[in-house]
Amino acid sequence: MTKTVGESDGAVDVVDGGVGAARPGLTLAAVAVVQFMVSLDLSVVNVGLPEIADGLNFSGVGLTWVIHAYALTFGGLLLLGGRTADRYGRKRVLLAGLALFGLASLAGGFAESPGQLVAARAVQGIGAAALSPAALALLTTTFPTGRARVRAFGVWSAMNAAGGALGVLIGGVLTQYAGWRWVMFVNVPMAAGALLLSWRGVGADRVRPGGGRPDILGAFLVTSGMLLLVFGVVRTDRYGWGSPVTLTTLTAAVALLAAFLQVERTTRREPLVRLGLFTNRSVLGANAFNLLAGAAMASAFYFISLYLQGVLGHGAARTGLEFLPLALGVITGSVLAVKLGYRLLPRTLLALGGTLTAVAFAWAGLITPNGSFTTDILGPAILAGTGFGFCLAPVVSLATEGVASSEAGTASALLNSSRQIGASLGLTALVTAAAHHTGPVVTAESLTEGYALGLRLGAGLLAAGAVVAVGVLRGPRGE
Known part of the structure; x- marks a missing residue:
């Protein structure tokens, strides 16, 4: 049976019956697994970094590129992935991204040198840049309004939270009992499962005709600029x-990023992002909040992991x-x-969540070299987790509020x-600041400081995010 979902409800067109027909329950399950896997991969390597450094002879500075290689290709190519999904079909792009992500994870697990692992992490980021926006756009168009949308984004945010937070637990267990390579191998079965769910449950959306070719030059400029920065x-x-x-x-980094903005403004191809999208206060505010929250959270995971181990x-x-x-918080x-x-x-939820998490990080900033998990970390961790959990679903809903279906990806x-x-950027800046503060003599006291x-x-960044939520964001009640 052929079913067409009209643009009036914000959904994409579904064209085939059988395997190609949309099944909202399976679509939600596929998107949940995808988000769990992507979030997991952002944190699963953190606890394993010391073992990775020893196993592949990474330098201190080089080790950070295990994180940067993934985050920068992921972040820099996401806009191209979103545009590609909008133009060529979200199901197609999702399946291709899952296959690439799984293969890159397998290659990373077999890496024998720092260069091989960093390259595999970069390819993982490319795969994630394809699958992540396609999955979230499918969620947005499958559940366009009302309570079903709130519930769907609640499931998405819970899986996002669980993947990011449980990734550290899973990474620690795998590193100690199976070896660091399994922090890469663990993605393979999840990618395969998500691929099967997506193949069976996601409706085949029509290719959108017309428009220019995707802006590959823009993707190169923004990714290169961020890498240089x-x-x-x-x-x-x-x-x-x-x-x-x-x-x-x-200077070269700034020039490349400026060139990216110029290309997006003047290109005859299909731009990665229509700059007019930022006139939507919800889009602008949600992304500003997310930038600050991402900087603070990534850095906190890094510092707390090293404090507990080192x-x-x-x-x-x-x-x-x-x-x-x-994670539970x-x-x-x-x-x-x-x-x-x-x-x-x-x-309101964003402001509340940002404030709670900022207070938690400020509390965690009181750690001492003779402290303990119970006295120095447990309380801040519970408070930070709860506060950050408040932010996940609202920021996604706001970032896509009032956006046309053709730009959902x-x-x-x-x-x-x-x-x-x-x-x-947050990890780079805060780790650099911490390293300068530590000084050349490394002791437990200097590391802790x-x-x-x-x-x-990080607490300051989240406090700024709470200000953004109050001063910039405007969104409807209940979505």
Whole structure:
């Protein structure tokens, strides 16, 4: 039976029966698995970083590229992925992205050198940049309005939270008992399962005719600019901020990013993002909030993981287990946000969640070298998890509010891109600040002081996000 879902309800066209017919339940399940896997991959390697460094002989600076290679290709190419999904079909792009992500994960698990692992992580990011916006656009168009939309985004946000938070636990257990390579291999069965669910449950959407070709030049410019920006900041441990090397690198990065904006404004191809989209206050505010939250959260995971292992001397599995209260807090916050979402404005939930998480990070910034998990980390972790859980569903709903169905993939990609770019830039800036504060003599005391500074800076970023939620965002009640 052929079914066409009209544009009036914000859904894409479904053209085939049988396997190609849309099944909302299976679509939601596929999107949930995809989001869990993508979020998991952002955090699963964190606890395994010391073992990865030892196993492949990474340098201290080089090790951060295990994170940056994924986050930057993911964030930099998300807009191209979103445009490609809108133009060529979300199901097609989702299936292709899942296949590429799974194969890259397999290759990363077999890596024998730093270069091979970083390359595999970069290809993972390319796959994620294709599958993530396609999946979120499918969720947006399958559940366009009402309570079904609130519930669907609640499930999405819970899986997003669970993947990000449980990734540290899973990574710790796998690293200690199976070896670091399994933090890469673990993605393979999940990608295969999501591929099967998507093949059977996602309706085949029609290719959108007309328009120009995707803006590959724009994708190259924004990704290259972000890579140079991060590279320039990371290298300040060897070349000071005023050195010709750093100034040249950062100037080139700014030039590339400026060129990207110019290309998006003047290109005859289909731009990665229509700049007029930012006149929508919900889109602008949601992405600004997401940029700040991504920077703070990625840095907090990094600092807390290193504090527990490097200062308190906890093993990888124990460290992963100690992130469980944070995971449970995020899931709890996500569930509460769904219930409160029927009565409170999304911007109110964002402001509340951002404030709670900022307070938690400021609290965690009081860590001491002679502290313990119970006294120094447990309370802040529960509070931070709950606060961040409040933010997940509202920010997604706001970022796609009032956006035409033809741009749903772009808006979804833009939100994910702001998070990934924020994570990479925030990690770079805060780790650099912490390293400078630590100084050349590395002791438990100096390390703790550096990590504490990083956590306090993260608190400031989230406080700024709460201000954005109050001052910029405007959204309808209950969505």
